[in-house]
Amino acid sequence: MGYPQRIAHFLVGRGGRNSENMAADKTVFETYLHRLDEGDWAEALDRILPRIHPADSRATRIWFAFWPLKLRLALDRAPDPAQVLKELQLDGKPRLEEQIDASVAFLFGSNYWPEVKQAVAAYAEESSDPGEAGLDAHILKLAGRLAGRLQVEQPLLTGIVAVGVMVLRQVGLSSLAACAREPSPNGRPKSAAEVLKLRKGRGWKSLIWKSKKYRVTFDESIPESCYEALDGQDLSMASGNDPRDFRESDPRRVAGPVPVQCRSGACGYCWIGVLAGEQNLSEMTAFERRRLEYFGYAPPAEFALKHPAVRLACQSKCYGDVSIVVPPWNGVLEGRSPVASSDGGD
Numbered sequence: 001m002g003y004p005q006r007i008a009h010f011l012v013g014r015g016g017r018n019s020e021n022m023a024a025d026k027t028v029f030e031t032y033l034h035r036l037d038e039g040d041w042a043e044a045l046d047r048i049l050p051r052i053h054p055a056d057s058r059a060t061r062i063w064f065a066f067w068p069l070k071l072r073l074a075l076d077r078a079p080d081p082a083q084v085l086k087e088l089q090l091d092g093k094p095r096l097e098e099q100i101d102a103s104v105a106f107l108f109g110s111n112y113w114p115e116v117k118q119a120v121a122a123y124a125e126e127s128s129d130p131g132e133a134g135l136d137a138h139i140l141k142l143a144g145r146l147a148g149r150l151q152v153e154q155p156l157l158t159g160i161v162a163v164g165v166m167v168l169r170q171v172g173l174s175s176l177a178a179c180a181r182e183p184s185p186n187g188r189p190k191s192a193a194e195v196l197k198l199r200k201g202r203g204w205k206s207l208i209w210k211s212k213k214y215r216v217t218f219d220e221s222i223p224e225s226c227y228e229a230l231d232g233q234d235l236s237m238a239s240g241n242d243p244r245d246f247r248e249s250d251p252r253r254v255a256g257p258v259p260v261q262c263r264s265g266a267c268g269y270c271w272i273g274v275l276a277g278e279q280n281l282s283e284m285t286a287f288e289r290r291r292l293e294y295f296g297y298a299p300p301a302e303f304a305l306k307h308p309a310v311r312l313a314c315q316s317k318c319y320g321d322v323s324i325v326v327p328p329w330n331g332v333l334e335g336r337s338p339v340a341s342s343d344g345g346d
Contacts, residue, residue, distance in 0.1 A: 026173075029123060029138075032130040033169040038069050041166070042299055044135035048162060051140065053155035055108040055192035059325075060159035061309040062273030064166065065298050066327045067096050067103060072170045074333075091269070092252055092259070092329035097171040099328060100179040105221065106275065106325040108195050109160025112150065114181050116157070119146045120164040121177045139165055156192060195220070199276035199323055217323040218257045220275070227257065229318035235281075236263050236270045236314035250328070258326060263314045268295040268332065270313035273325040278307035280320025288315040296333025 026034065045064060052060055071094060078084045085094070093099060104110045123142050130138065140154075143161040147154040168176050198220065212231035216238060219225035229238035239256030240263075252259035252269060261267035265287060274281065283306040284292075291312060292298050302308035313324075 027124050027126075028128070029126065029130055030168065030173060033135075033165070036135060036169075040135060041069060042301070044139065045162065046301065047134075047136040048139055048158055051155060052159040052162075053108070053153065053192055055195045056156070056159035058273075058275055058278075058309050059107045059109075060162060061302075062275065062325060063104065063107065063163050065302070065310045066273065067166065067170065068296070068299075068333075069166070069170070070296070071331075071333060072096065088331045088333060090329060090331035092250065092327075094329035094331065096167065097175050100167060100171060100176065101181045102328075103167075104160065104163055106219075106273075107160055107163065108192055109157060109163070111190075112146075112152070112157060112160060113164075115146060115150060116160050116164045117176055117179070117181075120161070120168050121173060124168055124173050135165075214280070214318050215321045216318065217321075218326055220323060225257070229322075231319060232317050234263075234314050235272070235316045235318055235322070235324070236260050236312075238318065239313065250326075252330070258313045258324075259330065260314070265291045265312055265315055267330075268297070268312070269330050271295065271297050271327060271330060272311055272313050272316075273327065274307070274309055274311055274316075275323040275325055277320060277322035278309075280318065280322055281307060281311065282315075282317035282319070284308055284311065285315065288312050291315070294335040295331070296335075 041064070045060070049057060049060070074084050074088065075081050075095065084090070096103060101113065104113055109116070119142060123138075133141075139162045140158065142165070143154050143158045146161065147157050150157075164176075213228045214231070215226050216229050216235060217226040227239055227242040229235060236258055239258035240260065242256040244257075246253035246257050250259065254260065258272065259269040261269045263270070268291065271292070288311070289303050292308075292310065293303065298308060298310040302310055
C-alpha cells in the first residue's frame with residue numbers, strides 16, 4: 001500500500017531504515033507485524049469491529065485514528081526525527097512510547113490493560129510461525145484466550161487487545177513489557193453497562209428550555225471534566241467559554257479543554273474523537289471532510305460517514321449531550337502546506 005506523499009517524503013530516499021533491518025532483532029510475531037502495512041491493519045480492524053463490545057467499538061476506532069501507523073513510520077524511519085516534527089508541524093505529544101498507558105485511558109477495556117499487556121507480550125514471545133492466519137485471527141485468538149482466563153466476555157477484550165497488538169508493533173516488546181500502568185482515576189465506571197448508560201446523556205433533561213444548554217464531556221473518568229454548549233454552538237467555541245486553565249496539563253489548551261488556534265478548520269488543532277452522542281452533532285460537511293483528509297486524521301472509512309468517530313470541534317455544532325476525547329497531538333500528515341488555498345467553508 002502506498003503512503004501519502006507527505007509521509008512518503010520521510011520514508012524513501014532519505015537514508016531511512018527499511019522494514020527488514022528494523023525487524024532484524026524482533027521475535028517471530030513482531031517480524032510478522034512489521035510486514036503488515038496500513039491497509040492490512042485497516043482490513044483487520046474492519047473485520048473485528050463487529051466483534052467489539054459497544055462500550056469500546058467507537059473508542060477502538062478513535063484510538064487507531066489517534067495513533068496511525070503512518071505517523072510511527074515517519075518518526076522511526078527518518079534520519080532526523082526533529083525535522084519530521086517540524087515539517088509535519090507536529091505539536092503536543094506525538095510519540096506513543098511516552099504515553100503507552102495514558103493512550104488507552106478512554107477505552108473501557110483499559111480496566112484490563114495490565115493483563116492485556118502481559119498477554120500480548122507472551123504471545124509475541126511464542127516461537128511458533130504466525131502462518132497463514134490473518135491479523136484479525138491473531139487478535140481474536142488472543143482475546144479469546146484472555147477472556148477465558150479472566151472469565152469475562154470476549155467482546156469486552158477484543159478492542160483493547162487489538163490496541164495492544166498495535167502498541168507492540170509501534171513501540172516494541174521491551175517498551176510494552178516495561179511500561180507501568182498509571183493508576184485509574186476515581187470515578188471510572190466499573191461495568192460496560194454503566195458506561196453505556198452514562199453515554200446516553202440526560203435525555204430530555206439535557207434540554208433547559210430557556211437556555212438550551214448541553215453537556216460536553218471530555219474525560220469520562222472525571223465527573224467535573226465537562227463544559228456546556230448552547231444549542232447549535234460548535235464544540236470549539238463552547239470549549240473556549242470554559243474559564244478553567246488547562247494549560248498545565250496541555251500547553252495547546254490555551255482557551256478551554258479543546259486545543260484551538262483558528263476556529264475555522266484551518267489549523268487542525270481542535271480535532272477530537274467522538275465517543276458518544278455523535279447523532280447530537282451536525283453532520284460532517286464536505287469542507288470538514290476535506291480538512292480531515294488534509295491533516296490525515298482519519299482513515300478513509302470514516303469519510304463516508306455522516307457522523308464519523310473523528311471530527312473537527314470547530315465544525316461540529318452541538319444539539320445534545322456529547323462525550324468526546326482530545327488527542328495529545330496535532331499536525332499535518334498529508335497536506336502540502338499549512339492551509340490548502342483551495343479550501344473554503346461550506
